[in-house]
Amino acid sequence: MNDILAANAEKTEEQGRPTAESLRVARAAGAFALRTPQKYGGEGAGAVRTARVLAELGRDCPSTAWIAGTCLTAKTLAAGTVSEDVEREVFADPDVLFSGSGNPAGGRAERVEGGVRLTGRWPNMSGCEDATWAGLGVMLDGVFSFALVPTADLTVDRTWRVAGMRGTGSHTVVADLVVPEGRVGALRLPGPPEDRMLYGLTVLGPVVGATFGALDAVRAMFASGRTPYMTPYTSMGESPGARHWLADAARLADRAERTMLSVAAAADAGGLSAADQARLSEDMADSARDCRSAIELMLDLHGASGFATSNALQRFWRDVAVGSRHPHLNPYLAVERYGAVLAG
Template sequence: MIEHSNAGAVLRAHAAKAEENDRPAGEALEALREGGVLALRTPLEHGGAWADTETVARELTALGRACPSTSWVAGTCVTAKTLAARAFGGGEFFADPDALFCGSGVPGGRGERVADGVRVTGRWPNVSGCEDAVWVILALMVDGAFSFMLVPTADLVVERTWHMAGMRGTGSHTLVAADVLVPAERIAPAKPFAVNDRMLFAMTALGPVLGAAQGALDAVGAMFASDRKPFMTSYTRMGESPGARHWLAEATYLVHRAEATMLAVAREADTSDLSTEDYPRLHRVLAGAGRDCRAAVELMLDLHGSGGFHTSNVLQRFWRDVAVGSRHPHLNPYLAAENFGTALAG
């Protein structure tokens, strides 16, 4: 599968460039392509891996440890290719198994059937990787029916609207269609998402967030290994402080718990035929893992002190990426708690 050390080194080296440009670095995307990341959910018959949920979770976490934004774009490709395969089967869009896909499940457009296809007009915000993707799958309404369309991204216009505190490098800009003619065979009615697929989709958010927390832990571990000491104390190094050791242990425990939680859910999705009754429980569990990542990074910033917020410090980037990524609807904690409580109450 993926050469983590090589891809990780490339992503790490170009993470600042991705932030600066509000899109993934070209060098990082090439590393994903060469490492097979973009083929994770290309169907086997089209030269891809069609990887299971646990594999996807592990791969995205490993990449997120270096650059959460680029990992997020890889996760969007996983979701988009899964949707494309479910809705359209095979076709020319899978001719290159390593092509980058993007997409949105929000029905931001409307289609009108005409003699030669469907004319589509609409706007889809927050489409991660849209400036670099070759194909895009987008939700829309056609004749009152929730549907998907699959078109070359070049057929749409990109509006650069992604200006965020975290996950800046995802390039989650807005795609616009203005009376675009889409062939009828590129429009398909949406089918209900299986819970197993919904768990896969959730991993595309949690994997990069967990990877970011692990990257932050790497940075703090390096600090403990250095001669840095708690400011305005008589300690000569961080490890001499019982409080610092306790905070480090607690942060590490939270990150490890989030990883164990993620992998347990992934394995359940890979080995069980999940029902709709399973979803509220699993959504609540994964949302808890996202909150563990947030809490862990907060402890790490306590350890580092105000210097951790300097724009040159990698810790503040991981902090911002975790803060934004962990608030994706897949990891929304209050709705997860609400839905789980509703299910328990019958």
């Protein structure tokens, strides 16, 4: 565990963005450079490495891990999309923090003298208040494209008011400016299957990590000398039922992690068919549901005190509840897609 991330997790949530210390820890861990191309000094990491790092960060601060995941997705989309000159510019610092949204619905792009005019609003831009670059999905000349804009040139509308993942600062950015044409490029859709799996893993990793963070909190409660309320037991561990519940929660967390790493290994191996991709997407949704089930058992173990605002368990619970509902982890759509592929 990283003591600095854990110590700053509550403050990160309170202020709605990671503390400066938390961002320094993530940067020092190489989290922001994982998907910076190697030719620009980054790691160009694969899916297993990416999932492990994000889960490790999420164990201490899910919001910081989530922002790192968003950064990795935006960098993956940017690489090979914009001009080489722009790549050299934006990746000059391999650890630079990106924010991004691939949703073009709220914005407009049109060619004008001097470049491309961007106007509109892009919601759910995790980490936008701390990022140097923002990647914005746009439709340009009828083509789904990606524009890179310095966040200093955008306005942030603080619209992120949610129950969990509060520290991600996933606000709305507002644009009304002209950017050089080289900073806008057509996205390679649907893109490599491995990248599509990676996008899901960047949101699953923080969720799995948060589940283990919750497990750490519950195991600390077992070690604290606390007793089950109104029972003759002298410790939580003396109760067979409590031990059983703890084992079940740990089993579900372990299964979620194994599933995540299995998907990541398949992505790194490559050669994924349409059926493989649909099945692996369903696996990721199952992993997220295991995380939710594990935390429910932990809350039962902890009782009402687990919901105290001073208790880290309730924060992990809210973060998992929100993060696991990301569209990349949607269980009924995953089943729908897999069934459609199997049915031809």
